[in-house]
Amino acid sequence: MTTTIERLTADLTTAMKARDDFAKNTLRQVIGAVRTAEKSGSAAHELSDAEVQTVLAAEVKKRRESAQIYLDADAPERAENETAEADFIEKYLPASLTPAQLDALVADAIASTGASSMKDMGNVMKTATAAASGIGRVDGKALSQAVRQALAAL
Structure with missing residues (x-):
C-alpha cells in the first residue's frame, strides 16, 4: 500500500506530464507543506501517514477559511480557486463521518x-x-x- 506522500508525488508527476497547471501547483503547495512540517520541531523527521493526513486537513481548513475571507471581501474568483484547491486536497483524505x-x-x-x-x-x-x-x-x-x-x- 502506498503512503499519502507517495501518492501526492506520483500525482504531481502525472500532472506535470499532462500539463495540468492547477493540479501541479496545488500538489506542489501541499508537498511543500508536508516537507515544512517534517523539518519543524527540534529535529527533522519523516512524517507518518497519519501526520501527513493532519497536514493535509490543515491545508484544507486554511483554504476554506481563505475562501470565506475572499467571499467577504467580494473577490469570488479567488474564493472559487481556494474552494477548488480545498476540494482537490480532500481527495487525499479519508472520508468524513456521516x-x-x-x-x-x-x-x-x-x-x-x-x-x-x-x-x-x-x-x-x-x-x-x-x-x-x-x-x-x-x-x-x-x-x-x-x-x-x-x-x-x-
Whole structure:
C-alpha cells in the first residue's frame, strides 16, 4: 500500500506530464507543506501517514477559511480557486463521518466514560476524538456540537 506522500508525488508527476497547471501547483503547495512540517520541531523527521493526513486537513481548513475571507471581501474568483484547491486536497483524505456515524461514536464515548452531565464533556471529547481517528475524518466543531447535544439530552 502506498503512503499519502507517495501518492501526492506520483500525482504531481502525472500532472506535470499532462500539463495540468492547477493540479501541479496545488500538489506542489501541499508537498511543500508536508516537507515544512517534517523539518519543524527540534529535529527533522519523516512524517507518518497519519501526520501527513493532519497536514493535509490543515491545508484544507486554511483554504476554506481563505475562501470565506475572499467571499467577504467580494473577490469570488479567488474564493472559487481556494474552494477548488480545498476540494482537490480532500481527495487525499479519508472520508468524513456521516451524521449517523458521528452520533453513534458520541453515544459510545458517553457510554464508555460513564458521562452524566456537561462536566464530563472533556472526557467524552477525548474518548470520541481518539475513536474517530481510527474510523475516518471528523470536524472538531461538529464533534463538539454533537457531544454537547448528547450530554444536554441526558
